[in-house]
Amino acid sequence: MELNKIISPVLAIFKYSTRKILFNRRWVITLLIALLVGVIMGYAGSQLDDALNDGTTLMDVLILSFIMPIITMIYGTSLIRNEIEDRSITQVITAPLDRRIAYLGYYFSLAAALSLIMLVINLVGWVSFFAQQGMDGDSLTILGSMCLVSVIGALAYSALFLASGVFLKKPVYFGLFYAFIWESFIGSIPGAISHYTIKHFVRSIASGWLEWGSIGIYDGTSVGASIAVLAGVTIAFLVLGAMMFKESEYP
Numbered sequence: 001m002e003l004n005k006i007i008s009p010v011l012a013i014f015k016y017s018t019r020k021i022l023f024n025r026r027w028v029i030t031l032l033i034a035l036l037v038g039v040i041m042g043y044a045g046s047q048l049d050d051a052l053n054d055g056t057t058l059m060d061v062l063i064l065s066f067i068m069p070i071i072t073m074i075y076g077t078s079l080i081r082n083e084i085e086d087r088s089i090t091q092v093i094t095a096p097l098d099r100r101i102a103y104l105g106y107y108f109s110l111a112a113a114l115s116l117i118m119l120v121i122n123l124v125g126w127v128s129f130f131a132q133q134g135m136d137g138d139s140l141t142i143l144g145s146m147c148l149v150s151v152i153g154a155l156a157y158s159a160l161f162l163a164s165g166v167f168l169k170k171p172v173y174f175g176l177f178y179a180f181i182w183e184s185f186i187g188s189i190p191g192a193i194s195h196y197t198i199k200h201f202v203r204s205i206a207s208g209w210l211e212w213g214s215i216g217i218y219d220g221t222s223v224g225a226s227i228a229v230l231a232g233v234t235i236a237f238l239v240l241g242a243m244m245f246k247e248s249e250y251p
Contacts, residue, residue: 013105014112020084021113029074030117033067034124042128051133052142055126056213059146063118064206065199068153069183071121072114073175075159079110080245081171100242103166107238108224111158118150126192145209151228153202159234160198163241198233201226244249 041058048054051157083089126143160178164171187197194200204220205227218227 013102014109014124017106017109018113021079022116023107026074027202028146030071030120033071034121037059037062037067037121037125038128041125042132045129045132048133051130052212053216054213055129055133055139056142056210056215058129058213059122059125059142060203060206060213060215063122064146064150064153065187066184067121068150068202069157069179069199071117072154072157073161073172073179075114075117076110076158077115077165077171077175079162079165080106081165081169084165099246104238105247107158107162107241110162112156114154115151118154119147121145122150142210142212143175145206149202149206149209149245152205152227153198156198156202156230156234159237159241163237166241166244195221199239201230205230242243 040062041055044054044058045223052228078091122143126139126146128145130139161171161175164174168174182198183199185200187194203215203218204225205223206215207218207220208223208226210216221229
């Protein structure tokens with residue numbers, strides 16, 4: 001009975017927030033990004049000859065390393081912050097439910113929606129490229145591995161960007177800095193400093209599963225250690241975000 005009192009409100013927040021993420025006006029952004037990926041990879045598929053290596057590299061550089069941090073930033077930084085600013089958060093913070101539990105509902109909805117979005121983008125890019133190059137067992141391995149690491153990355157990025165919406169009044173500035181400067185620029189600098197990015201550990205996992213393209217030759221951390229680090233980062237930001245959400249005062 002007590003467990004049901006926790007699960008029911010969390011499911012309600014999960015359903016509401018998931019619909020809000022997937023069906024608000026930002027779906028246009030997702031559609032445009034998916035179309036862009038399809039056009040780029042479709043054109044590349046008609047020009048390149050080494051299907052496995054070139055296709056893996058494109059999915060790595062375009063989707064895993066560039067689009068995933070940006071799209072998770074767009075949705076993650078705004079989910080709670082927008083509700084704070086339009087005061088729709090009042091229904092949640094005044095409900096007879098521990099705010100930390102409510103925060104988990106927001107996280108699960110964000111992580112699920114972003115995982116679905118990343119799966120669609122990966123599928124669009126893969127079909128656009130390999131439909132011309134040939135779909136075989138190896139290409140399916142590439143698709144499956146990229147989809148799985150995208151979900152793992154979405155879990156970690158969601159925890160980070162959702163927490164930023166609680167910590168900061170203007171989380172989008174932090175999100176832009178992190179996605180474009182830290183992940184894209186700092187993460188591309190040779191040396192140990194690039195290891196202090198979520199992207200590094202996501203690509204390290206992929207490099208342990210795939211042998212083609214830029215992922216296949218990526219000198220990253222071991223798969224086990226990378227999963228452990230990403231799990232630790234996810235849990236840490238979940239705990240910090242939930243505690244801050246519980247203690248913060250909202251108008």
